């Protein structure tokens with residue numbers, strides 16, 4: 001008689017476990033990290049358009065899949081995602097201008113990024129600006145010829161923000177020139193010219209993001225998300241959405257009690 005209790009407990013434990021693991025909340029299941037085929041796992045605050053529920057991510061953090069690449073579409077330009085560090089809230093981006101097989105690499109066609117500072121920040125400690133100077137109204141000195149973009153048919157010059165020849169070039173260009181800037185990662189004092197600037201563009205650059213912290217929810221076994229209807233952070237848990245963290249429910253406590 002004494003020995004029967006553990007058997008009954010075991011039976012009920014299995015029954016509840018079985019029941020529990022096969023009735024996961026659909027939103028919890030749909031927020032499982034996915035990728036575009038490039039191995040970059042996408043989860044909160046990001047979500048993949050048409051692949052993950054928009055409630056799995058934060059508004060403005062939508063990513064797209066294109067030919068097995070992950071793409072971030074900003075209003076001014078599209079970027080290929082190269083890496084995401086969820087712990088440091090950093091996303092590494094590369095101008096998709098150099099990942100598509102375009103032969104025309106005129107930087108003057110890009111537009112300055114005006115990122116929403118409430119979402120993304122370009123870290124000016126690690127990035128500098130690559131300038132494209134074009135539409136000159138006067139002839140640029142032959143001395144500055146090395147800055148001429150060799151991959152662009154039009155007259156266009158490229159250099160980094162702190163280049164000592166910047167003023168000479170813009171003056172020589174006749175001040176009427178069109179200037180656009182692209183963030184690049186280049187150690188202090190580094191320079192580029194019209195022949196090797198693609199090396200730094202291809203390396204990409206990091207942006208930091210701002211979004212509600214996911215740590216508490218994630219360590220409790222949940223998946224973070226954002227309910228668009230109520231416009232609030234949610235911690236999606238196996239049983240149902242919670243506000244912050246998946247607190248053990250009654251069944252869990254019962255099981256924990258039994259196994260101790």
Ligand SMILES: *[C@@H]1O[C@H](CO)[C@@H](O)[C@H](O)[C@H]1NC(C)=O
Pocket residue numbers: 033039040041
């Ligand atoms: C993506 O997630 C899978 C499954 O959790 C894991 O095996 C893989 O290492 C992850 N990839 C990266 C780049 O973190």
Ligand SMILES: *[C@@H]1O[C@H](CO)[C@@H](O)[C@H](O)[C@H]1NC(C)=O
Pocket residue numbers: 067100101
């Ligand atoms: C898709 O990507 C592969 C390699 O990543 C590339 O070789 C191919 O040209 C791309 N296709 C298109 C249509 O861009």
Ligand SMILES: *[C@@H]1O[C@H](CO)[C@@H](O)[C@H](O)[C@H]1NC(C)=O
Pocket residue numbers: 073074075076077078
């Ligand atoms: C980004 O890519 C999408 C889809 O290919 C395209 O519709 C959009 O115009 C692109 N945006 C820019 C700024 O090039």
Ligand SMILES: *[C@@H]1O[C@H](CO)[C@@H](O)[C@H](O)[C@H]1NC(C)=O
Pocket residue numbers: 087
């Ligand atoms: C992120 O942090 C967690 C714990 O805080 C750790 O287990 C994990 O390895 C870290 N991931 C990376 C890529 O640093």
Ligand SMILES: *[C@@H]1O[C@H](CO)[C@@H](O)[C@H](O)[C@H]1NC(C)=O
Pocket residue numbers: 101102
């Ligand atoms: C890219 O390359 C593929 C095959 O190499 C070709 O079919 C496609 O037209 C190219 N796209 C552009 C925009 O040049």
Ligand SMILES: *[C@@H]1O[C@H](CO)[C@@H](O)[C@H](O)[C@H]1NC(C)=O
Pocket residue numbers: 121122123124125
């Ligand atoms: C840049 O560096 C300064 C000082 O080292 C630091 O206070 C600041 O937070 C850094 N900015 C970013 C965006 O990391």
Ligand SMILES: *[C@@H]1O[C@H](CO)[C@@H](O)[C@H](O)[C@H]1NC(C)=O
Pocket residue numbers: 124125
């Ligand atoms: C970064 O930008 C901020 C404001 O835009 C500025 O105050 C700060 O001096 C900059 N830091 C560096 C290292 O350029």
Ligand SMILES: *[C@@H]1O[C@H](CO)[C@@H](O)[C@H](O)[C@H]1NC(C)=O
Pocket residue numbers: 137138139
């Ligand atoms: C630029 O140089 C060309 C010949 O090298 C000359 O014909 C033209 O007048 C010059 N233009 C200006 C604005 O100086």
Ligand SMILES: *[C@@H]1O[C@H](CO)[C@@H](O)[C@H](O)[C@H]1NC(C)=O
Pocket residue numbers: 141143144165168
């Ligand atoms: C830059 O301009 C200054 C003053 O006009 C001139 O002395 C110097 O030689 C120029 N440097 C180059 C590389 O053209």
Ligand SMILES: *[C@@H]1O[C@H](CO)[C@@H](O)[C@H](O)[C@H]1NC(C)=O
Pocket residue numbers: 112129179180181
């Ligand atoms: C782009 O930004 C650079 C400096 O960051 C500025 O000099 C230039 O005027 C801007 N161009 C446009 C078209 O806004």
Ligand SMILES: *[C@@H]1O[C@H](CO)[C@@H](O)[C@H](O)[C@H]1NC(C)=O
Pocket residue numbers: 146190191192193196199200
């Ligand atoms: C580009 O070439 C110049 C020489 O013209 C060199 O000083 C510079 O270090 C090179 N930059 C890179 C990123 O390779």
Ligand SMILES: *[C@@H]1O[C@H](CO)[C@@H](O)[C@H](O)[C@H]1NC(C)=O
Pocket residue numbers: 027055227228229230234241
């Ligand atoms: C968002 O919240 C509303 C109202 O509480 C609820 O009806 C809806 O199911 C929630 N959506 C998700 C994806 O949790």
